[in-house]
Amino acid sequence: MSDTIPDRLSVYPDSPYFNEEILSRGIGVRFKGEEKTNVEEYCISEGWIRVSVGRTLDRRGRPMTLKLKGPVEVWFKDKADA
Incomplete structure (x- = not known):
């Protein structure tokens, strides 16, 4: 499994930007300094x-x-973040 975060990612399986392996690992998204869960x-x-x-x-x-x-920050969530 690579540690490279994709530039673009979607949660919809029919999207060309869908990656089940990365989504199952866990992704955190911060938008304008605020963490978003939706x-x-x-x-x-x-x-x-x-x-x-x-x-x-x-x-x-x-x-x-x-x-x-706006500015988007993305990271892999650790087990401690969950």
Whole structure:
């Protein structure tokens, strides 16, 4: 298993940015200095995250998301962080 964090990652299996191995290891995301737990997708180089908004679903049955722009920090969570 590599220690390289991908530039872009999604939680949806049908996305080309999905990586089950990395997601199962655990990823922490900090956006504008605040840790987020409801991130659906992120891109470090472009500086954005997609977060779920409430309980509303889109036409595919997924949570509605909002794209937020700003500085993104990502790290692998240790067992102690969980």
